Amino acid sequence: MNICTYLSIQSLYWERGRTYIKLIEELFDKGRTLYVDNCYKSVALAKTMIQRKTHLVGTIYANRRNNPANVINTKLRKGDLIALQSENKTVVLExxxxxxxxxxxxxxxxxTTTY
Incomplete structure (x- = not known):
């Protein structure tokens, strides 16, 4: 098991994202999927993971840099869904x-599938 502790209050979001990369380095390029919470995920981290043939899935904060504005700024009613898929197959949804x-x-x- 790899363990990496948070060391600096001055770390940027990307630095925190690099913590994920360091922890799972040996799992890259094997088609694995990393499920994570919303603290350190970003569109930039997703691009890096795709380049290393590793998937990234999880909730995100709406105010993160590079989130698609037309998804983040859309006001929805309960039960509604909006999503955008980029050319590199990254999906951001609300x-x-x-x-x-x-x-x-x-x-x-x-x-989508309805049950």
Missing amino acids: WKDKSDVFMLSTKFDMS
């Missing part, structure tokens, strides 16, 4: 439940 839920995925596309 779903409205009791509150807004924002998600990023390099593994899943924009198709």
